[in-house]
Amino acid sequence: MSCQYSLLFLFLSGFTTAITVAEICKTELLEGTSCTIKLPTGNTDKSNEIKWAHLSSEAVVHRKNGKMRKNTPGLTMEEDGSLTFESVSLKNSGNYTYTVFNAEGTQIDAGEKEIKVYANAPKPTVKINKKYGITTLTCDFGERTDLTVSWYKEEMIIQNENNPNLLLTSAQVQENKPYSCSVSNPVSKEQSDSITVSFSEICKTDLLEGTSCTIKLPTKNTDKSYEIRWIHRSSDDRIHRKNGKIRKPIPGLTMEEDGSLTFESVSLKNSGNYTYSVFNYEGTELDAGEKEIKVYANAPKPTVKINNEDGNATLTCDFGDRTDLTVSWYKEDNIIQNENNPNLLLTSAQAQENKLYFCSVSNPVSKEKSDSITVSFSEICKTEQLEGTSCTIKLPTKNTDKSNEITWTHLSSGDFIHWKNGKIRKNTPGLTMEEDGSLTFESVRLKNSGRYRYSVFNNEGTQLDAGEKEIKVYAKAPKPNLTFQVVTMLSCDIGNHTDLAVSWYVDGKIIQNEKKPVLLLTSAQIQKNKPYTCTASNPVSSMESDSMTLTHETGSQSSEESSSYT
Incomplete structure (x- = not known):
C-alpha cells in the first residue's frame, strides 16, 4: 500500500513540475514571454560552479556550492543550471555566455546563447498625401525600426520592399x-x-474651407508634352509644368497629368x-482662360443676446467678427426678418407675448442656427420703485460669461x-437671475x-x-381727505403713512410746502370762496384731495366734492 502511495506521489510531483516549467527560449522572442535557455545536460552536477553573463548589460x-548570487531581477537559475527569464524585455536581447566548473575549480564547459526580443507590432495607419500630380500613401507606425512593411491592393500584396511609402499615379x-499596409517582425504582425x-x-x-478639389483644364490641353501654367491672381502663387517637370511648386497645390489644378x-x-x-x-499659346473659386469658413453657431432699454427689447445675433455671413430672424420657426441685420427690435407688447425667437447665420456653403430663447419684458430697476413693479438690476456687461459664478445678496x-x-x-421666491447675470x-x-x-x-x-446696487420701494400714495377742524386749521388726513410729503394749495397755487399735514390760517389769511386742496406724495407717486371752499370768516365751509370734515 505504501508503495502505491509513493508511486502516486511521484506521478503527481512530475505532473506539477511539467505544468510549471517555462518554455525553451527560441532565438526570436515576443516581449513579455517567460522562457528558459537550457544548459547542456552533462553540466547538472549540483556541486558545480555555474555562471551566466549577459554580454550587452x-x-x-x-551559483557556487548551491548558493546563488545575481544582480538582475527577473533572472533565475534552475537546479540543472539553465537560465530562466520571468518575462523577457527588449533590454534582454543579446548574447549570454555560460561557464561551468567542477568542485575542484576546473572549467568543464563553456558556450554562448543568443536571443532577440521584439515588441508586438502596432496597428499601422495609412495616410494620404497628394503632391505634384502623384498620390503617396504612407504606412505610419511610429518610430519603430524593427518592422518590415508590405502593401496590399484588394488583399493582394503589391509591394514588399520594406518601404513605408507607396506611390500611385493619377490613373491608379x-x-x-x-x-492597406502591414507591419511585421519575426514574432508578430498587424495590418x-x-x-x-x-x-x-x-x-x-x-467651397467650404478644407475641401479637396480640382479645377479642370479643358480636355483638349492634356498632351503631357505641353507647357502649362496656373497663376493665382490675388497672391501671384503659380505652378508651372514644362516637358513633364514642375517648377515653383506651391505647398498644397498640385498639377495632375491632364494639367488640372488640385x-x-x-x-x-x-x-x-x-x-x-x-x-x-x-x-x-494654344489656350488660356480663367477660373474663380470662393472659399468660406464653416458658419459658427450664433448666440442670441437680450438688451432691455427704454421700454423696448433688442435681440442681437452674436457670431463674432465674421463678415461673410447673412443673418435671418425667426419667431416660432417662422422667418420674420431677412434683412441681414444682426439686431431685432421688439416693442414691449411683442416682448410680453412670451414667444420663442432664434436667429440663423449662413454663407453659400454652410448654415447654423442659435438656440431658441423666450423673451419676457422687464424694465430696468430705478433707484426708487413703486411696489408691485417688475424690474431688473443689470449686472455690468463684462460679467456675462456663462462659465462665471455669480452671487447676489440682499444686505x-x-x-x-x-x-x-x-x-x-436661491432662498427667495420672486427672484430670478438672467443669462447675463442680471437680477x-x-x-x-x-x-x-x-x-x-x-x-x-x-x-x-x-x-x-x-x-x-440700491433700490427703494414705496407703496402707492393714498388719496388724502381734507378736513376742517377749526376755523384757523385745515388738516390733510393721510392715515398712518410716514413716507409722504404734504403740500397745500389755494385756487391751484401752492401756499405751503413744509411737508406738514396741517395748514393754520388766520381770519385775515382766509380767502373767501377760494378752493383749498392738499397733495400727498413720495418719490414715485402723488395724489390730490378734493377741494374745500371757505365761505365766511367764521370758518363755515362747503365742499365741491365729497370731502370729509369735522
Whole structure:
C-alpha cells in the first residue's frame, strides 16, 4: 500500500513540475514571454560552479556550492543550471555566455546563447498625401525600426520592399480600389484598415474651407508634352509644368497629368481667380482662360443676446467678427426678418407675448442656427420703485460669461441667489437671475428695499468683479381727505403713512410746502370762496384731495366734492 502511495506521489510531483516549467527560449522572442535557455545536460552536477553573463548589460547569475548570487531581477537559475527569464524585455536581447566548473575549480564547459526580443507590432495607419500630380500613401507606425512593411491592393500584396511609402499615379487613383499596409517582425504582425483612394471632386465656385478639389483644364490641353501654367491672381502663387517637370511648386497645390489644378485642402487665402495658359512645343499659346473659386469658413453657431432699454427689447445675433455671413430672424420657426441685420427690435407688447425667437447665420456653403430663447419684458430697476413693479438690476456687461459664478445678496435680509456652471440656487421666491447675470424681481415689495451686493468669479474661483446696487420701494400714495377742524386749521388726513410729503394749495397755487399735514390760517389769511386742496406724495407717486371752499370768516365751509370734515 505504501508503495502505491509513493508511486502516486511521484506521478503527481512530475505532473506539477511539467505544468510549471517555462518554455525553451527560441532565438526570436515576443516581449513579455517567460522562457528558459537550457544548459547542456552533462553540466547538472549540483556541486558545480555555474555562471551566466549577459554580454550587452553585464547582468550576471552565479551559483557556487548551491548558493546563488545575481544582480538582475527577473533572472533565475534552475537546479540543472539553465537560465530562466520571468518575462523577457527588449533590454534582454543579446548574447549570454555560460561557464561551468567542477568542485575542484576546473572549467568543464563553456558556450554562448543568443536571443532577440521584439515588441508586438502596432496597428499601422495609412495616410494620404497628394503632391505634384502623384498620390503617396504612407504606412505610419511610429518610430519603430524593427518592422518590415508590405502593401496590399484588394488583399493582394503589391509591394514588399520594406518601404513605408507607396506611390500611385493619377490613373491608379481613379480606379477607386482599397489599399492597406502591414507591419511585421519575426514574432508578430498587424495590418492597417483599408482605405479607398479616390480622385478629388471638381471644384465648385463656392467651397467650404478644407475641401479637396480640382479645377479642370479643358480636355483638349492634356498632351503631357505641353507647357502649362496656373497663376493665382490675388497672391501671384503659380505652378508651372514644362516637358513633364514642375517648377515653383506651391505647398498644397498640385498639377495632375491632364494639367488640372488640385487643392489638397482649400483655405480662405485660396479664394480668387486662377488664370491658366497652355503652350505647344514651339512656345505658341494654344489656350488660356480663367477660373474663380470662393472659399468660406464653416458658419459658427450664433448666440442670441437680450438688451432691455427704454421700454423696448433688442435681440442681437452674436457670431463674432465674421463678415461673410447673412443673418435671418425667426419667431416660432417662422422667418420674420431677412434683412441681414444682426439686431431685432421688439416693442414691449411683442416682448410680453412670451414667444420663442432664434436667429440663423449662413454663407453659400454652410448654415447654423442659435438656440431658441423666450423673451419676457422687464424694465430696468430705478433707484426708487413703486411696489408691485417688475424690474431688473443689470449686472455690468463684462460679467456675462456663462462659465462665471455669480452671487447676489440682499444686505438687509440675507436673501441670496447664486449661479454656478449654469445652475441656480436661491432662498427667495420672486427672484430670478438672467443669462447675463442680471437680477430680476417678478414684483418688488417694500421688504425688497435696500442694497444688493453682487460678486462675479471665473472658473478658477478668482473674483472678477464686485459691487452694490440700491433700490427703494414705496407703496402707492393714498388719496388724502381734507378736513376742517377749526376755523384757523385745515388738516390733510393721510392715515398712518410716514413716507409722504404734504403740500397745500389755494385756487391751484401752492401756499405751503413744509411737508406738514396741517395748514393754520388766520381770519385775515382766509380767502373767501377760494378752493383749498392738499397733495400727498413720495418719490414715485402723488395724489390730490378734493377741494374745500371757505365761505365766511367764521370758518363755515362747503365742499365741491365729497370731502370729509369735522
